[in-house]
Amino acid sequence: MPVDGIRPASGATQPASLIVRNARIHTGDDRLPEATAVAVRDGVFTVVGDDATIAGQVGPDTRVVDALGRRVIPGLNDSHLHVIRGGRNYLLELRWDGVPSLAAGLAMLAEQARRTPPGEWVRVVGGWSAEQMAEQRLPTISELNAAAPDTPVFVLHLYQSALLNRAALAAAGYAKDTPNPPGGEIVRDHAGNPTGLLLAAPTAILLYQTLAKGPMLSKADQIVSTRHFLRELNRFGLTSAMDAAGGFQSFPDDYAAVMELAKRGELSLRISYYLFPQIPGQELDDLRRWTATVHPGDGDEWLRCAGAGETLVWAGLDYENFREPRPELAARAWDDVDAAVRLLLDHGWGFRIHATYGETISRYLDVFEKIAADGGWPGTGWFFDHAETVTQRGLDRIAALGGGISVQNRMMFQGRAFTERFGAEAARSAPPIRAMLDTGLVVGAGTDATRVSSYNPWLSLAWLVTGRTLSGLQLYPARNRMDRDAALRLYTSGSAQLTGESEVKGTITAGKYADLAVLSADYFAVADEDIARIESLLTVTGGKIGYAAGEYEGLDAPLPAISPSWSPVARFGGYQALAGVRQGQDLTAAAAESAEQLRWRQRRGLSSGAGVPDLRRYPADPLLGCF
Numbered sequence: 001m002p003v004d005g006i007r008p009a010s011g012a013t014q015p016a017s018l019i020v021r022n023a024r025i026h027t028g029d030d031r032l033p034e035a036t037a038v039a040v041r042d043g044v045f046t047v048v049g050d051d052a053t054i055a056g057q058v059g060p061d062t063r064v065v066d067a068l069g070r071r072v073i074p075g076l077n078d079s080h081l082h083v084i085r086g087g088r089n090y091l092l093e094l095r096w097d098g099v100p101s102l103a104a105g106l107a108m109l110a111e112q113a114r115r116t117p118p119g120e121w122v123r124v125v126g127g128w129s130a131e132q133m134a135e136q137r138l139p140t141i142s143e144l145n146a147a148a149p150d151t152p153v154f155v156l157h158l159y160q161s162a163l164l165n166r167a168a169l170a171a172a173g174y175a176k177d178t179p180n181p182p183g184g185e186i187v188r189d190h191a192g193n194p195t196g197l198l199l200a201a202p203t204a205i206l207l208y209q210t211l212a213k214g215p216m217l218s219k220a221d222q223i224v225s226t227r228h229f230l231r232e233l234n235r236f237g238l239t240s241a242m243d244a245a246g247g248f249q250s251f252p253d254d255y256a257a258v259m260e261l262a263k264r265g266e267l268s269l270r271i272s273y274y275l276f277p278q279i280p281g282q283e284l285d286d287l288r289r290w291t292a293t294v295h296p297g298d299g300d301e302w303l304r305c306a307g308a309g310e311t312l313v314w315a316g317l318d319y320e321n322f323r324e325p326r327p328e329l330a331a332r333a334w335d336d337v338d339a340a341v342r343l344l345l346d347h348g349w350g351f352r353i354h355a356t357y358g359e360t361i362s363r364y365l366d367v368f369e370k371i372a373a374d375g376g377w378p379g380t381g382w383f384f385d386h387a388e389t390v391t392q393r394g395l396d397r398i399a400a401l402g403g404g405i406s407v408q409n410r411m412m413f414q415g416r417a418f419t420e421r422f423g424a425e426a427a428r429s430a431p432p433i434r435a436m437l438d439t440g441l442v443v444g445a446g447t448d449a450t451r452v453s454s455y456n457p458w459l460s461l462a463w464l465v466t467g468r469t470l471s472g473l474q475l476y477p478a479r480n481r482m483d484r485d486a487a488l489r490l491y492t493s494g495s496a497q498l499t500g501e502s503e504v505k506g507t508i509t510a511g512k513y514a515d516l517a518v519l520s521a522d523y524f525a526v527a528d529e530d531i532a533r534i535e536s537l538l539t540v541t542g543g544k545i546g547y548a549a550g551e552y553e554g555l556d557a558p559l560p561a562i563s564p565s566w567s568p569v570a571r572f573g574g575y576q577a578l579a580g581v582r583q584g585q586d587l588t589a590a591a592a593e594s595a596e597q598l599r600w601r602q603r604r605g606l607s608s609g610a611g612v613p614d615l616r617r618y619p620a621d622p623l624l625g626c627f
């Protein structure tokens with residue numbers, strides 16, 4: 001593959017399929033850091049340079065896009081996104097991502113309840129935090145009952161709690177005699193009846209089990225849902241994601257939609273996926289079956305298996321519920337982890353491991369070092385996810401074993417809870433990203449969406465740069481923050497290195513996949529507080545336009561109509577962009593922005609055209625307080 005800057009690829013007599021010119025291109029490639037034009041053919045960049053160097057590439061069928069001097073970056077790559085599960089469920093969910101106030105969120109919820117047919121639920125499944133709301137609190141159960149008197153409502157807040165209205169308690173079958181499951185609490189009133197509040201105590205399994213009681217999308221609608229979700233990700237400039245599987249994401253059944261889209265050539269985002277055993281006690285059976293039938297690398301550049309994780313053994317999973325003490329993992333976990341890792345290494349599999357706390361990481365490293373002492377360690381293809389409280393000693397041990405780390409902006413959503421439990425001093429380096437880089441580790445960035453953080457990568461980039469939570473709490477000193485170039489590197493080439501794909505993605509370089517985003521504002525020039533409001537106006541993956549807005553509107557292929565038609569996405573879309581993460585704004589402004597958002601969605605054909613939500617109908621009542 002030609003990789004040296006502006007030299008045309010061999011066979012350049014064939015014209016480009018796409019040219020983007022008049023752009024301020026940040027290539028991420030030190031050999032040619034800036035350019036103004038690129039040419040694309042057969043899904044890869046053929047020339048990176050300027051008008052003069054691409055001139056010979058223009059043919060009669062070449063689509064030439066004028067970027068109007070806008071900033072162009074390499075396509076973003078979220079190294080930890082539950083994208084396959086998120087896609088399967090997207091059209092069922094009311095997203096509070098970016099909603100600026102609880103009043104606005106409850107108005108959306110009330111309207112959605114009215115347009116939801118009997119038997120279906122309204123679910124708000126993560127991607128938001130009380131920290132983003134003007135009211136700085138969760139909704140109350142009585143507010144949910146007022147907003148949705150008859151329709152089951154399930155609201156997930158991080159991995160900490162879920163709120164169910166009266167109708168959802170009935171639909172889930174929770175009553176006075178329902179026992180608490182291990183690791184979860186169904187909160188009761190003084191008469192012993194469930195109040196509607198479910199607590200992760202400390203694991204989120206109760207929350208997930210409850211969510212699983214609601215109806216699912218049909219297989220056909222899961223395919224439509226996945227396409228719409230991938231376009232929603234393209235909307236923010238994402239062109240790749242590393243799927244971390246997750247609870248209730250079973251292989252191969254729950255991969256049918258994404259595999260069908262791959263077969264049809266209809267993916268607009270590249271996905272590397274990791275396999276996650278679902279049944280506690282039977283993890284090794286699953287891993288044995290998979291290592292016998294699947295191989296990492298199976299698939300193609302759009303959808304491929306990358307290894308196992310983010311959980312290998314359930315007993316080795318430390319939940320990041322910062323409202324609860326750090327979990328002490330059972331000793332029995334480590335024999336199973338040892339067996340699982342040896343099995344994977346014997347079959348040439350890479351893996352990723354969910355580990356929030358330094359103590360957990362240390363236990364894993366004990367196991368890995370023992371395997372290495374037996375001569376069984378391959379050195380590459382493995383990494384930890386999260387690592388909020390990893391120690392310098394832990395980082396050194398990871399480096400010695402050739403591992404990497406995938407970090408997410410979970411602290412942006414729950415940094416306040418972390419600080420209240422572990423203190424501001426501990427929060428200053430949670431996670432210690434600068435120390436990870438100084439230790440020489442490969443670090444990829446991401447979100448852990450869709451159930452903790454939002455999938456919007458610009459929130460995560462803003463967090464890397466500013467070190468602040470959604471409510472503006474300054475977590476990190478300057479020495480643990482990134483400059484914008486470094487933050488973007490983590491989100492592009494860092495993630496690509498974790499999957500061993502740095503030869504083909506992560507920078508705008510001739511010969512690499514033609515993955516880029518034309519941004520709505522210049523990431524390198526906007527004020528810190530505006531980073532989180534950036535979107536893409538044109539997202540290109542493998543030379544194909546996956547998302548187009550503004551003056552590029554219509555250049556992306558039409559999607560199938562949203563189905564079912566009552567989907568919250570048909571009415572509200574996904575991330576509430578115009579509301580952004582602005583804090584403390586008054587509700588009139590929020591309503592005006594919702595109207596603006598609605599008009600924008602109508603122009604995009606995304607809205608049913610119903611009226612703007614009436615934000616005054618469900619005023620916040622401070623007397624109701626937190627739960």
Ligand SMILES: [Zn+2]
Pocket residue numbers: 310354355385386
């Ligand atoms: Zn995780």
